[in-house]
Amino acid sequence: MEELIRQEKVRKLRELGIEPYPHKFEVTHEIHAVREKYEKEPQGEEVVLKAKVKRVSNYEGKKLLRLTDESGLEILALTEEEEIKPGEEYTFKGNLVRHEGKLTVINAKVVDEKPNATIEEIKKAYDFDPQGEEVSIAGRLVAWRPMGKAIFGHIQDLLGKIQIYIKKDTIGEENFKFIKEFVDLGDIVGVKGNLFRTQTGELTVEVKEFKLLSKCLHPLPEKWHGIKDIEVRYRQRYLDLIANPNARKIFLMRSKLLAEIRKFMTENGFLEVETPILQPIASGANAKPFITHHNYLDMDLYLRIAPELYLKRLIVGGYPKVFEIGKNFRNEGVDTTHNPEFTMMEFYAAYWDYKDLIRFTERLFEHLINTVLGGKSKVTFEGMEIDLKPPFRVVRYFDLLKEGTGKDKDFFLKADREELIKLARELEVKNPETLTRAKLIDKIFEKVGEPKLVQPTFVIDFPKLLSPLAKTHREDPDLVERFELIIGKMEVANAYTELNDPKEQEERFLDQLKEKQAGDDEAMEMDKDFIRALEYGLPPTGGEGIGIDRLAMLFAGVNSIREVILFPAMRPEG
């Protein structure tokens, strides 16, 4: 009943005339800015260091060592060496980085070499003396170590964490007593004081003024293990973000990813637009929609399954390059790669075709690797090593099918449906007899094509049957000019030269209606106004959709879409 104890503190504070939730605290620095000012970022330089092991702890399958020497200064080391004993002296060789703000020797190995640096020299080179600068900072209290007449703690804001030191002599007896009595781990606090370095060398604020800014009524998750329960992490994402640095990191990366995509699009002449989410006709993709109701108009509306048909109307209207980043909603299953609402970027460029889109997509990836991944193009996804560096492999749809089945295009498009069903059954496609020809081809492709596509691959030239909005291939009337970009067996992008012949578009919609009657409940809906728009003239246009969540999964190296969506879909709590 720690909650009760904390509530009681709030009551007492009010009684004393102290507001536990004050309106304002003047902040002069964000925590990371303070650190950046007095800390240089090491770049993995090799160091050989002789030092005594003060403490050994387990950290993500490795050993985290706290090292010291005669200077009393401290440095961390991460090692896979098993036989490290506290109190013993070793010479370590490894690479210097900053880990959660602290200088750390990673990949540390015990060696028999002459040291090339002392802890003191390393600290001097990367951790500078703040010379008592006054700062006023605020954040959440995430560590709290009272030691008699002094208290050490850490406060954390979004990008950083810094140690605070509260000394009775500095802050005064009464303030010290107040802090001891009323402040708890998890509270949001503001401190004003002077920067110094402790004996072990850690940048610290010696607190002159302390203000409680918001009382935390619940105890925080455990400091060492964080919060592991996946259900709690998703339902109470704020706890995940407070307790798990990796979660914070992933969503920062996602935000950066979106910012860089926007920047790249804008710099390349694309105009950001917004089109309806509430749509009277759910079209532009093959999917089951959510249905909602507008009371005043007394009509059912759909949450969009795609913005495609609206964006193309804008090209007709005279905007040559447009893009939209937003949510699509599909009333389907939930699993590690599907959330009912998901983020897509769609963009359209007049006078481009699908080959221009391939080049543009590669340039976009190049930009994102450089800005979001810091130039490192290799990622690990589901245990697969994937290199995101363009150019990507290009392979034709029917070549992949032939490779996987030995059957050519004519077989898939012209053979009796029975034969396709037979092949599908051999490949363990479920209930093939209920599928239309288009779906059969699609399923067979998913069985034999996609599983092979680990490294980024443009699959090009799809069958027309599967692509009602794509323009017929200039060299083959059975195909359309379309590609999917597949990475790690996941469809990440889908693009085509847009069909701009209104008559042909109308016929393709009619074909879709036939598919629907034949049992495909995801076949596309006819949109008559869209046809009318095409009748006014859509220039030759290339259009593409990129799945932002999946891109974020790849960039973050996580295998569940819920790890990159802040609040993934969940059933209501018990």
Place this chain on the structure above:
RNA sequence: GAGCCGGUAGCUCAGUCGGUAGAGCAACGGCCUUUUAAGCCGUGGGUCCCGGGUUCGACUCCCGGCCGGCUCACCA
């Protein structure tokens, strides 16, 4: 929608053969003015997911349900 696995203190986890529950962190009371997974001494804390059943007795065994994870199906 189906199969498998899981749900125990605020958090991370133990819990033997069926005998009404433990540890670390967090909390509470002490000591401690450069600590850092601080340390030392002491204390309190449980709807064992929910509902039935079997049993003298159920965290444990059985049945049903809720929530989650994984795999499959469906989809991007």
